[in-house]
Amino acid sequence: xxxxSLALAGIGLLALAACDSSPAPTPPQGGDTAATxxxxxxxxxxRIVGSSTVYPFTTAVAENFRRKxxxxxxxxxxxxxxxxxxxxxxxxxxxxxxxxxNASRRIKKSEVELCNTNGVKQIVEIQVGLDGIxxxxxxxxxxxxxxxxxxxxALAATKPDGxxxxxxxxxxxxxxxxxxxxEVLGPPPTSGTRDAFNELVMEAGCxxxxxLKALKDSNEDEYxxxxxxxxxxxxxxxxxxxxxxxxxxxxxxxxAVGIFGYSYLEENxxxxxGVKMNGVAxxxxxxxxxxxxxxxxxxxxxxxxxxxxxPALAVFLQEYTSEAAFGPEGYLKSRGLIAEPDxxxxxxxxxxxxxxxxxxxxxx
Numbered sequence: 001x002x003x004x005s006l007a008l009a010g011i012g013l014l015a016l017a018a019c020d021s022s023p024a025p026t027p028p029q030g031g032d033t034a035a036t037x038x039x040x041x042x043x044x045x046x047r048i049v050g051s052s053t054v055y056p057f058t059t060a061v062a063e064n065f066r067r068k069x070x071x072x073x074x075x076x077x078x079x080x081x082x083x084x085x086x087x088x089x090x091x092x093x094x095x096x097x098x099x100x101x102n103a104s105r106r107i108k109k110s111e112v113e114l115c116n117t118n119g120v121k122q123i124v125e126i127q128v129g130l131d132g133i134x135x136x137x138x139x140x141x142x143x144x145x146x147x148x149x150x151x152x153x154a155l156a157a158t159k160p161d162g163x164x165x166x167x168x169x170x171x172x173x174x175x176x177x178x179x180x181x182x183e184v185l186g187p188p189p190t191s192g193t194r195d196a197f198n199e200l201v202m203e204a205g206c207x208x209x210x211x212l213k214a215l216k217d218s219n220e221d222e223y224x225x226x227x228x229x230x231x232x233x234x235x236x237x238x239x240x241x242x243x244x245x246x247x248x249x250x251x252x253x254x255x256a257v258g259i260f261g262y263s264y265l266e267e268n269x270x271x272x273x274g275v276k277m278n279g280v281a282x283x284x285x286x287x288x289x290x291x292x293x294x295x296x297x298x299x300x301x302x303x304x305x306x307x308x309x310x311p312a313l314a315v316f317l318q319e320y321t322s323e324a325a326f327g328p329e330g331y332l333k334s335r336g337l338i339a340e341p342d343x344x345x346x347x348x349x350x351x352x353x354x355x356x357x358x359x360x361x362x363x364x
Contacts (some may be wrong), residue, residue: 040187041312044095045073050085050102051192052241053131053261054298056104057337061320064331068319072312081241082192086301090115093305101301101311104131104192104261105199109363122304125358126317127348129326130338132262132287133294135199135275136247138254142178148293150174152205154182156238157229160209165231185246186259188238197259198228200294201277247272254361262287263336288338298337304355314355 048058057079062075080088083102089101090111097120101107107125135151137144143218153173159165170177187194192254206227207213230236239246239258246258247268257275262282265274274282277293286292300320307313319325325333325349328339339345350356 032354039069039315041052041069041072041315043073043310043312045100046075046100046310046316047314048075048077048100048102048300049080049088049098050078050100050300051082051104051298052187052243053104053193054080054102054128054300055079056263056335057128058100058300058304058320060332060335061316061325064325065316065319069312069315072315075316079241081084081173081188081190082195083190086111088113089301089303090118090120092118093303095122095309097303097305099303099310103294103299103301106197106299107301107358107363109360112358112360112363119308120303120305121357122355123358124304124351124355126298126300126302126321126352127340127344128320128337128342129298129332130287131296131298132282132292132338133193133200133259133296134262134265134282135257135259135277136250136265136268136272136282136348137257137275139271139273140251140254141180143275144170145176145279147278148175148179148201148205149208150205150303151201151277152208152227155184155230156202156206156227157231158226160212168235182235183237183253183256184235184259185237185249185256186238187238187243191241193243193259193261196296196361197294200296202230203227204293227341252315261336262338266336283340297340301358302352302355304357307355314353317352317355321352 001272057320059077062077066072066074082105085098085101086103086107089098091097105124112123115121135146144193150173152169153159154167156165167173168181168182170182171179186197194290202253207216212223215226239249243260243264245262246260250256250258251271265272265282280292282292282294287295302313302317326337326339326345333339340348
């Protein structure tokens with residue numbers, strides 16, 4: 001009898017549903033070849049979706065996991081953007097749904113509620129490191145040193161008085177800035193980097209204006225719109241989820257600036273340079289210490305319901321949160337990941353080992 005793909009998906013879902021739904025606290029042992037050292041990494045390939053910023057780190061872990069456990073199915077890692085990835089992750093339980101979502105911002109309460117509606121209730125939050133929202137430019141043009149307020153004045157759809165924003169050059173905002181066209185390449189609304197940029201840069205700049213800061217108390221929705229709605233007249237250009245494309249465009253167009261995670265800046269310092277914010281450059285130590293004003297945590301979200309049916313999941317998480325990977329001198333540092341402080345790293349490793357469910361009361 002011919003079994004359709006739909007039937008196979010149903011069988012996979014039933015298999016997962018039939019498993020003990022309690023998470024496995026440690027990587028299961030046995031049941032695999034000698035190549036895995038007795039560690040059980042059986043089952044379908046892990047599927048991971050989400051943030052383009054976290055993508056290179058998760059890919060590196062997946063590559064190392066595969067080298068250590070060649071008998072395991074190679075994890076499938078897709079760059080879909082944080083919002084799109086979490087939506088896929090929250091789609092349900094079963095082999096047709098992702099096991100992990102990469103995220104360059106924290107999951108929202110509304111997203112957890114979507115997950116719960118679709119049967120995804122054992123969501124594990126693991127903070128894997130730190131990153132900075134880097135603003136970068138070509139090395140061949142005048143250096144920018146900007147404040148969040150100046151960035152807000154350049155990119156917000158409306159001026160602080162509510163009128164349409166029509167400035168076209170940086171020196172129109174401040175005579176000390178270069179006399180060059182404002183052209184900013186950045187992420188789309190589905191990106192966690194865009195969410196973080198809005199919160200850490202645009203809102204920070206917006207709140208320096210007393211009338212807008214006061215608006216937050218009287219009408220928070222209007223405040224959010226005024227602070228984070230970006231221009232649509234060609235000054236801000238959405239470059240999709242491909243941060244490498246922004247780097248290429250900065251090289252081709254030296255007057256433009258780009259917005260992406262620090263790791264992409266660090267990987268391309270031969271071509272581009274960071275723009276200082278409040279006089280602080282987006283560099284490793286400045287981001288790790290919090291001196292750089294646009295620092296943020298990075299996360300992965302894990303579907304606890306899949307742990308029993310996919311023993312490889314626990315082993316993969318153990319690799320991700322090992323000191324050899326995300327420690328201060330771990331191999332992810334070479335990819336641009338900034339290690340968390342010791343206490344936070346230990347908490348992340350403990351959450352990964354125990355598959356500790358996320359506390360939704362801490363979310364917005």
